[in-house]
Amino acid sequence: MRPHPRLLVVDDEPxxxxxxxxxxxxxxxxLRTAADAQEAxxxxxxxxxxxxxxxxxxxxxxxxxxxxxxxxxxxxxxxxLSVKGDKSTTVxxxxxxxxxxxxxxxxxxxxxxxxxxALKSLESPATTxxxxxxxxxxxxxxxxxxxxxxxxxxxxxxxxxxxxxYFALHPGQVLTHDTVLGAVWAGEHSGQTExxxxxxxxxxxxxxxxxxxxxxxxxxxxxGYRFEPA
Numbered sequence: 001m002r003p004h005p006r007l008l009v010v011d012d013e014p015x016x017x018x019x020x021x022x023x024x025x026x027x028x029x030x031l032r033t034a035a036d037a038q039e040a041x042x043x044x045x046x047x048x049x050x051x052x053x054x055x056x057x058x059x060x061x062x063x064x065x066x067x068x069x070x071x072x073x074x075x076x077x078x079x080x081l082s083v084k085g086d087k088s089t090t091v092x093x094x095x096x097x098x099x100x101x102x103x104x105x106x107x108x109x110x111x112x113x114x115x116x117x118a119l120k121s122l123e124s125p126a127t128t129x130x131x132x133x134x135x136x137x138x139x140x141x142x143x144x145x146x147x148x149x150x151x152x153x154x155x156x157x158x159x160x161x162x163x164x165x166y167f168a169l170h171p172g173q174v175l176t177h178d179t180v181l182g183a184v185w186a187g188e189h190s191g192q193t194e195x196x197x198x199x200x201x202x203x204x205x206x207x208x209x210x211x212x213x214x215x216x217x218x219x220x221x222x223x224g225y226r227f228e229p230a
Contacts (some may be wrong), residue, residue, distance in 0.1 A: 004030045005119055008049035010040040010066065011081065012058045020053070023108055037061035041069065049076060051118050053111075056082035056093065064096045071097030077118035077158045081106070087194055094198040099159040100185075101195075117186050118158065133168045136230025137216075140168055149207050159184070160203045163196075167217065167227035176224040200225065 007029045009020050017033040024031050032047065034040035036058055052070060056063035067078055078100075080093040085103040093101050100114050130142040139148040145161055147154045156164065162184050167175070177193045185195065204211040218226045 002030070002050065004028055005050040006030045006032070006048070007115070008032050008034065008040060008043065008047075008052045010034045010037060010052065010054040010058070010063070012036055012055065016055075027112070037063070037066040037069075040066060044070075051077045051079065051115060053079045053081060053115075056080055056084065056089070064092060067093065067096040067098050071157065075155065075157050079114055079118055090192075091194050091198050094195060095202070097157060097202075099157060113186070133165065135168050135171050136228075138164075138168055138229050140165060147207075154206050156203070156206060159199050160206070163199055163203055164207070167225070168229060171227055171229050174220050174223060174226050180224060 007024055009017060009024075009031065010033070011017050011020075012035055014035070017035070021031055021033055032043060032049070034043055037054075038061060040052070040054070054063045054066055058066075061069075063080055063082070067080065070076060070078060078098045080098040080101050081104055082089060082093070082101070083104045090101045099118055102111060102114055133140040133142065137150050140146075142165060145156075145158075147156055147161065147164065163180070166180060166183050177196055178191065181192070181196055184199075200217055201211070204214050204217050207216055208214045216228055218228060220226055
């Protein structure tokens with residue numbers, strides 16, 4: 001990871017952009033801001049961020065559509081900000097490809113925790129020494145963040161990758177919702193199983209031949225999941 005990670009903040013509220021700029025730059029981040037989604041997309045064409053923080057409600061192109069467009073071309077971690085805290089909106093953001101969801105108003109301590117968790121996936125391969133995981137049909141190179149299922153390379157978002165690694169480290173075990181949330185989300189979403197359900201659903205679409213009848217990521221009703229790699 002760069003010594004000063006690049007953060008892009010996309011929000012149509014000038015005051016929030018100013019506050020985040022001052023606060024995050026003081027913490028050592030290389031920060032840029034955009035007032036709307038199109039400005040963000042134009043900026044990203046010449047400047048690659050390590051993390052995108054975007055508001056959900058914006059004119060013309062909203063945060064959901066921006067998330068979809070970013071996810072179609074990049075695996076950059078995305079944290080969505082919104083005043084809407086209902087489950088359906090949270091699920092929609094995660095399903096669009098966001099890695100996390102923060103409800104406004106938020107404390108800076110909470111936002112920093114989410115930023116640290118999102119950036120953790122960008123640790124340089126040169127600074128980590130994690131062996132590859134070979135389980136059944138899966139070959140997972142943690143240092144390079146690459147996944148093969150059989151002979152096929154699979155491209156995962158940071159959170160999908162983290163979830164798969166956790167599953168692969170515990171093959172055949174029944175893993176409760178709260179256990180997985182605590183491990184993959186660092187306890188930030190304890191009890192909020194919708195986060196896990198959405199990311200598990202996205203993971204299934206990419207690794208299962210039939211996501212409606214999953215072979216690898218199996219649901220244990222009312223409890224959690226079991227990963228069967230072969």
